[in-house]
Amino acid sequence: MKLVRYGEYGAEKPGLVDGTGVLRDLSAHVxxxxxDALLPESLANLRALDPSSLPAVEGAPRIGACVGRVGxxxxxxxxxxDHAEEAGMAIPDEPVLFMKPPNCIVGPYDNVEIPRGSQKTDWEVELGIVIGKTAKYVSVEDAYDHVAGYCVINDVSERHFQLERGGQWDKGKGCDTFGPLGPWLVTTDEITDPHVLDMWLEVDGKRYQNGSTRTMIFNVPFIVSYISQFMSLQPGDVISTGTPPGVGLGQKPPVYLKAGQTMRLAIAGLGEQQQTTVASA
Incomplete structure (x- = not known):
């Protein structure tokens, strides 16, 4: 299934995209x-519905982040x-973890703000994992049982804040609008192998990232299992799994975003995003 949230920011409704591309309303069901709508039994109930029996959504409403109330x-x-090589950094022995605050999350077509004082705002197309069942100390073998699905994420980053202002990475990762999610949450039954997905990102029509999840160091089940050793994961939590090469920081010379530009990005089977950059108010 391709699950969607649509409508005005903060008042999104649940929906799904049927096999013909029609947006259908799920409000009568979740x-x-x-x-809890992402629990395995809840997804099974939604999967059992006949999409043609659901009301078609009229017009072209705003598409919101594909997951709500992210904890x-x-x-x-x-x-x-290949991205570690691009950054000139050693391949890590264990996953490097950081957090983005949930309030940075926006829809896949919403504007991205260039923060005040920004010098080096950058882009990163990433595969997102959406948790569907509580995970605590889960094994690698059982990790997939805790995944509801996948989505496209643009892990927008301000490199000056992140790398040159001291402290942790979070201050360069959590600015308002720095977490577009979607357009869809694609459930696991539609993605046979999340490790063979092509992915790309363009700025103003120029393709900077053109990679694949094939070059991930730590795969999906390992990441879910690993994180669950340090903190429990709940339904609706989102994990962004890293980016292939081609970020602005890695260009020679580096290239960074400014207001008035357009980013387009996609992952095979998970849909496409597009954002316009604007100056923060």
């Missing part, structure tokens, strides 16, 4: 694509061999 937004840094 209140949101969030929390934790956890990210894995330097998780692609």
């Amino acid at each position: 209140t949101d694509i969030a929390g 934790k937004f956890i990210c894995v840094g330097l998780n692609y061999t």
Whole structure:
């Protein structure tokens, strides 16, 4: 299934995209694509519905983040061999973890703000994991049982804040609008192998990232299992799994975003995002 949240920011409704691309309303069956609606039994109930029996959504409403009420937004840094090489950093022995605050989450087509004082705002197309069942001390073998599905994430980052202002990475990762999610939450039954997905990102029509999840260092089940050893994961938590090469920081010379530009990014089977950059108010 391709699950969607649509409508005005803060008042999104649940929906799904049927096999013909029509957006259908799920409001009679779940209140949101969030929390308990992502449990395995809840997804099984939604999967059993005949999409043609659901009301078609008229017009072209705003598409919101594909997951609501995200409790934790956890990210894995330097998780692609070719990106680590691009950054001139050693391949990590264990996953590098950091957090983005959930309030940075926006829809896949919402504007991305260039923060005040920004010098080096950058882009990162990433595979997102959406948790569907509480995970605490889970094994690698059982990890997939705790995954509801996958989505596209743009892990927007301000490198000056992140790397040159002291402290942890979070201050360069959590600015408002720095976490576009979606357009869809694609359930695991539609993605046979999340480790063979092509992914790309363009800025103003120029392709900077053109990679694949094949070069991930730590794979999906390992990441879920690993994080669950340090903190429990709940339905609706989101994990961003790292980016392939081609970020602005890695260009020679580096290239960074400014207001008035357009980012387009996609992952095979998970849909496409597009954002316009604007100056923060």
